[in-house]
Amino acid sequence: MKISFSTKSLRETFGQTLVELGERYKQLIVLDADLNTSARTVLFKERYPDRFIQCGIAEANLFGIAAGLAAQGYVTFPSTFAAFAARKALDQVYVNIAYPKLDVKIAGSYCGMTATECGPSHNCAEDLAIMRALPHVKVLDPGDNYELRSMMHAMMAEPGPVYFRVAKVNAAELFGPDHNFEFGVGHLLREGRDVTLFGTGFMTAVALAAATLLDREGISAAVAHIPSLKPIDEELIVRQARATGAFVTIENHRVFGGLGGAVAEIVSREYPVQLEMLGLGDTVFEAAPLQDLLRHYELTPHALAARARALVTRKRRATAA
Amino acid sequence: MSATSDLANLDLVARRLRLKLIQMSHAAGTPHLGSALSCVDILVAAYWNVVKVDPRNPSDPLRDRFILSKGHAATALYATLAERGFFPKEWLDTFAAHGAPLAEQPAPNCAPGVELATGSLGHGLPVGVGMALAARIQKRDYRVFVCMSDGECNEGTVWEAAMFAPARKLDRLCVVIDYNKWQATGRSNEIMALPSLRDKWAAFGWTAHEVDGHDLAALSRLLKNVPDGSGKPVALIAHTIKGKGVSFMQDDNNWHYRIPKPEEIEAARKELGLA
Numbered sequence: 001m002k003i004s005f006s007t008k009s010l011r012e013t014f015g016q017t018l019v020e021l022g023e024r025y026k027q028l029i030v031l032d033a034d035l036n037t038s039a040r041t042v043l044f045k046e047r048y049p050d051r052f053i054q055c056g057i058a059e060a061n062l063f064g065i066a067a068g069l070a071a072q073g074y075v076t077f078p079s080t081f082a083a084f085a086a087r088k089a090l091d092q093v094y095v096n097i098a099y100p101k102l103d104v105k106i107a108g109s110y111c112g113m114t115a116t117e118c119g120p121s122h123n124c125a126e127d128l129a130i131m132r133a134l135p136h137v138k139v140l141d142p143g144d145n146y147e148l149r150s151m152m153h154a155m156m157a158e159p160g161p162v163y164f165r166v167a168k169v170n171a172a173e174l175f176g177p178d179h180n181f182e183f184g185v186g187h188l189l190r191e192g193r194d195v196t197l198f199g200t201g202f203m204t205a206v207a208l209a210a211a212t213l214l215d216r217e218g219i220s221a222a223v224a225h226i227p228s229l230k231p232i233d234e235e236l237i238v239r240q241a242r243a244t245g246a247f248v249t250i251e252n253h254r255v256f257g258g259l260g261g262a263v264a265e266i267v268s269r270e271y272p273v274q275l276e277m278l279g280l281g282d283t284v285f286e287a288a289p290l291q292d293l294l295r296h297y298e299l300t301p302h303a304l305a306a307r308a309r310a311l312v313t314r315k316r317r318a319t320a321a
Numbered sequence: 322m323s324a325t326s327d328l329a330n331l332d333l334v335a336r337r338l339r340l341k342l343i344q345m346s347h348a349a350g351t352p353h354l355g356s357a358l359s360c361v362d363i364l365v366a367a368y369w370n371v372v373k374v375d376p377r378n379p380s381d382p383l384r385d386r387f388i389l390s391k392g393h394a395a396t397a398l399y400a401t402l403a404e405r406g407f408f409p410k411e412w413l414d415t416f417a418a419h420g421a422p423l424a425e426q427p428a429p430n431c432a433p434g435v436e437l438a439t440g441s442l443g444h445g446l447p448v449g450v451g452m453a454l455a456a457r458i459q460k461r462d463y464r465v466f467v468c469m470s471d472g473e474c475n476e477g478t479v480w481e482a483a484m485f486a487p488a489r490k491l492d493r494l495c496v497v498i499d500y501n502k503w504q505a506t507g508r509s510n511e512i513m514a515l516p517s518l519r520d521k522w523a524a525f526g527w528t529a530h531e532v533d534g535h536d537l538a539a540l541s542r543l544l545k546n547v548p549d550g551s552g553k554p555v556a557l558i559a560h561t562i563k564g565k566g567v568s569f570m571q572d573d574n575n576w577h578y579r580i581p582k583p584e585e586i587e588a589a590r591k592e593l594g595l596a
Contacts, residue, residue: 068451
């Protein structure tokens with residue numbers, strides 16, 4: 001089963017939404033580390049050159065400068081690849097931005113495996129785990145273009161630091177133009193009795209496709225989309241734990257500390273259920289086109305359906321016994 | 322004490338501050354006394370003669386910004402700000418106590434006059450650059466001063482920011498390097514090839530001066546001259562002595578971590594000429 005991707009990339013929406021927000025919010029400043037054509041902040045640069053700061057290939061400096069501006073009342077959007085935000089400049093993000101709770105909205109592009117052929121140095125399978133571990137930082141992974149746009153509007157109204165992913169993909173459409181993102185709110189996209197498939201970012205589309213496959217074989221799978229990993233929709237997760245008793249999570253990320261980890265933290269405390277996590281293990285996202293990577297790391301609808309099927313079978317056996 | 326004072330008075334202020342730092346290190350059992358004593362004269366010259374700040378209006382958007390990037394020397398900043406009237410001197414008595422406003426390394430918005438949480442080295446200059454950019458965008462003419470240690474110049478972020486500021490002609494930005502020739506574990510000039518710091522900053526596009534970092538008049542003159550009309554940011558390489566002011570602490574790197582004993586405080590008091 002194939003996912004039908006949108007004709008528009010998330011990064012294009014990111015660039016266009018920055019322009020939109022720049023019109024409305026004069027205190028918005030965009031900063032870049034020599035990637036504005038890739039990350040699409042070039043659209044903002046062309047429109048508001050006075051509020052665009054090119055920091056050069058110096059990511060630590062990028063976040064320090066973004067913090068200095070934010071400390072003087074600006075809302076800053078430093079933009080770089082997820083790998084460089086989460087790995088290279090982590091101490092700046094922590095000390096300069098998270099610790100003083102500054103109004104800095106960090107866009108991590110090319111996140112997860114979406115740097116594709118650039119390989120392990122550019123792919124970043126740990127940004128959600130790293131950012132989730134920082135104090136005061138909200139962590140988001142939008143499911144589609146509509147959600148990314150709504151999310152960026154929402155973060156302008158929400159003081160404090162945010163880390164949000166801008167995957168380099170044309171994400172399948174989950175929502176419509178009136179979609180309203182809220183911090184800490186997840187979405188039950190499909191009802192089901194036997195298992196809940198949890199997705200975040202563009203991987204939720206894989207979960208939806210897997211649910212369709214499972215339906216054909218008599219397994220009723222719910223699908224929950226979690227765009228806000230921190231804060232997270234605890235209520236939705238606990239409700240689904242009670243309703244289905246079995247979870248499979250899927251993410252464009254390592255299985256440590258991302259969506260699977262966040263869900264596990266809640267159910268282990270509130271309502272333990274069988275939980276399988278799909279994502280990258282203790283290895284790297286190799287260099288390859290996206291579709292090859294999805295197949296190689298078993299992040300396809302068929303692979304997800306297989307894991308869910310096995311889980312539901314175990315659950316049914318346990319119940320029968 | 323008024324904001325502008327003659328040099329004799331300022332010398333007395335500096336000696337009093339030094340004794341206070343020694344007392345604070347003893348009372349709280351906190352290290353980095355040598356580093357704090359090293360930068361006292363830089364802070365005194367800046368806060369009494371140069372930096373436009375008003376203790377009654379510490380958040381004035383038009384104020385000059387002063388960042389002590391070498392956060393481990395926070396006692397020097399706290400004692401300076403208390404002496405200038407930003408907060409009650411009693412706050413110094415609870416320095417480093419749990420829940421007290423003044424921590425061993427400055428926390429965000431911990432006290433009036435403290436511009437930045439520092440401690441992890443190499444952060445002050447990039448943030449100072451951001452503040453200087455904000456001034457430019459807002460069309461405000463405040464200046465940004467960043468005091469760093471020589472050891473801090475090991476950090477790559479210092480040089481990222483050093484390359485950036487001249488490209489933006491941030492001529493209202495000034496770096497002061499407290500060049501006491503020591504870092505935690507050895508001679509700074511041996512651990513890294515720091516010399517010549519003046520040549521390095523000049524080569525990066527800054528107006529770079531060398532100055533005796535304990536000469537209040539010379540420091541004041543150079544700091545007042547920011548911006549200097551060249552269109553470049555200014556770097557002062559301030560030659561200092563770690564542990565300055567107390568003979569048995571001066572240039573002895575044991576005082577990076579040592580805590581003074583009561584009899585050492587008394588000996589220091591005598592040497593500083595204070596009753």
